Amino acid sequence: MNKLKIWDFITWVCIGLVLAVLLLVIGHVVVSGIRFINLKFIVETTSNAGRSGGIRNVISATIYLTLSALLLAVPVSIAAAIYLQEYARKGRLLNILVSGIETLAGVPSIVFGLFGFNIFVTLLGWSWSLVSGAITLALMGLPILTRTIMEAIRAVPRSYRDASLALGAGQWTTIVRVVLPAAFSGIITGIILSMGRIIGETAAVFLTFGSTLNSISSIFDSGRTMPVHVYILSSESVSIDNAYATATILLVVIIALNGLAYLYQGITKKRG
Amino acid sequence: MDIKERYIRGVLLVCASLSVIAVAAITYTIIAAGWPVFTEYGVFRFLFGAKWLPDADNIQLGILTMIAGTGAVTVCALVIGGPIGILSAVYLAELASKRTSTVIQAFIDLLAGIPSVIYGFWGLVVLVPAIRNYLGSTKGYSVLAGGVVLAIMILPTVVRISADALRAVPKEYRDGSYALGADRWYTIFKVILPAAAPGIITALILGFGRAIGETMAVLMVTGNAKQFPTSLLEPITTITGNIALEIGYSWGLHRQALFACGAVLMIIILLVNFLINRIIRRAAGGIYE
Incomplete structure (x- = not known):
């Protein structure tokens, strides 16, 4: 009996540790960072290499890069998910396609960075730029986007498709008019979650989008995203205060996106 | 048409x-x-x-110290994160009520969504000074700091996949064990964990892959010293960290060597995937999916 209690206790300690770590990391960063954040920090551009001023240009570079990557990755992922879920038959081809997605999901960020650096930055001569970064990030986002969208499509009941087909609609018409609208909320949730991942990406972005602190006016401009800003400010001891502030904003955005996805999922589920 | x-x-x-x-x-x-x-x-x-x-006249491009560095932080991460992750999964799948389990799982998923640079930053401002002040490490940047940060980062993967594997063990196994008079923990250790073993091993291998490939967080806390890890409190460099630091200003053979480092990583990751596929296929029709 006593031995049982000990293992119960050890297990509680473990799960307690996991939750404590989450609270410690988020708590420490947010509590220390919140006092450095004010309106000026968000609306002013960086000056003196990030020692003073705000991070407006960093925020806008992050938004540009994230949206460009999503713009490239989302349509492809939806198409891929439709093929895998609606058209593909069980067999060798499906196995290869699915294991391709699984493998791509496991490729480290730095390897994507090297790839993008070699092809887009050097070979195609686009240098560190929005276009190099966006294509690299779009490739990185493919697996998670495709998987979440596949799940959303899978959740659409078989009977919807049967009803549409029975009315004489073709397969494509059924997908566009029936399946996709029914899966819409799930697809949006997937996109929001993937967006969080793309925003937080550092290594690949550092190698393909660069780290210059300018405002972006064309797709061939380089820029610095929030994670890269946190990295440079803290590891090169430029300004720990501003690193805290930037990390806090980044964390709040990520948590907000996760919360949004969670809530949206909850609401649409209740509505049926 | x-x-x-x-x-x-x-x-x-x-x-x-x-x-x-x-x-x-x-x-x-x-x-x-x-x-x-x-x-x-x-x-x-x-x-x-x-x-x-890379800058010497007689150029030397040996990566053994970095392989050892990556190995040290990865082992450290698995030793810390593995047991905690698996026992947390046991809690979620076997002990907690469904409601508690769902709420905690949502928190752990949030942990997975936090960018690696945030963990690195936290390690830099909290962990590194703590190791310097309390454990007597001269710099604080160390194998231990890298290992702890990585352990935290692989936890969500290990917990989620292990918990899924545990939940997939048929209820009859538990009933059978209890009917034979076994208590809860005997059942967990002798029946449920062995039955879920392929899934748990998959979780650990995936965690291993994550840890090996992680760049920024480790780079920020391990100190970038190209030396063999002689103690947990000494700084090291990882393969990934070195690529991120040097690729920007490298040229010629030096740059090619950094790509070769990437190739080594890629080959390890492909092996990891191959291994996981083998395990899943062997267990297919059995416990894991």
């Missing part, structure tokens, strides 16, 4: 193939870019050379 459907199907197939194409393109590009290092400089000298002096 039929032609249109076929055309659409073709376009969709191309999109679905993009991931496979990307994996092939990435593997090819990186190996090709690093190829001269394998052929001209020599695989053996590259992998087992202890000196990395």
Whole structure:
């Protein structure tokens, strides 16, 4: 009996540790960072290499890069998910396609960075730029986007498709008019979650989008995203205060996106 | 109409193939870019050379210290994160009520969504000073700091996949064990964990892959010293960290060597995937999916 209690206790300690770590990391960063954040920090551009001023240009570079990557990755992922879920038959081809997605999901960020650096930055001569970064990030986002969208499509009941087909609609018409609208909320949730991942990406972005602190006016401009800003400010001891502030904003955005996805999922589920 | 459907199907197939194409393109590009290092400089000298002096007249590009560095933080991460992750999964799958389990799982998923740079930053401002002040490490940047940060980062993967594997163990196994008079923990250790073993091993291998490939967080807390890890409190460099630090200003053979480092990583990751596929396939029809 006593031995049982000990293992119960050890297990509680473990799960307690996991939750404590989450609270410690988020708590420490947010509590220390919140006092450095004010309106000026968000609306002013960086000056003196990030020692003073705000991070407006960093925020806008992050938004540009994230949206460009999503713009490239989302349509492809939806198409891929439709093929895998609606058209593909069980067999060798499906196995290869699915294991391709699984493998791509496991490729480290730095390897994507090297790839993008070699092809887009050097070979195609686009240098560190929005276009190099966006294509690299779009490739990185493919697996998670495709998987979440596949799940959303899978959740659409078989009977919807049967009803549409029975009315004489073709397969494509059924997908566009029936399946996709029914899966819409799930697809949006997937996109929001993937967006969080793309925003937080550092290594690949550092190698393909660069780290210059300018405002972006064309797709061939380089820029610095929030994670890269946190990295440079803290590891090169430029300004720990501003690193805290930037990390806090980044964390709040990520948590907000996760919360949004969670809530949206909850609401649409209740509505049926 | 039929032609249109076929055309659409073709376009969709191309999109679905993009991931496979990307994996092939990435593997090819990186190996090709690093190829001269394998052929001209020599695989053996590259992998087992202890000196990395890219700027010296007599250029030395041995990555053994970095392999050891990556190995040390990865082992450290698995030793810390593995048991905690698996026991947390046991809690979620076996002990907690469904409601509690769902709420905690949501928190752990949030942990997975936090960017690696945030963990690195936290390690830099909290963990590194703590190791310096309380454990007597001279710099604080250390194998231990890297290992702890990585352990935290692989936890969500280990917990989620282990918990799924545990939940997939049929209820009859538990009933059978209890009916024979076994208590809860005997059942967990002797029946449920062995039955879920393929899934748990998959979780650990995936965690291993994450830890090996992680760059920024480790780079920020391990101190960038190209030396063998002689103690948990000494600084080291990882393969990934070195790539991120040096690729920007590298040229010639030095740059090719960094791509060769990427190729080594890519080969390890492909092996990891192959291994997981084998395990899942062997267990298919059994416990894990």
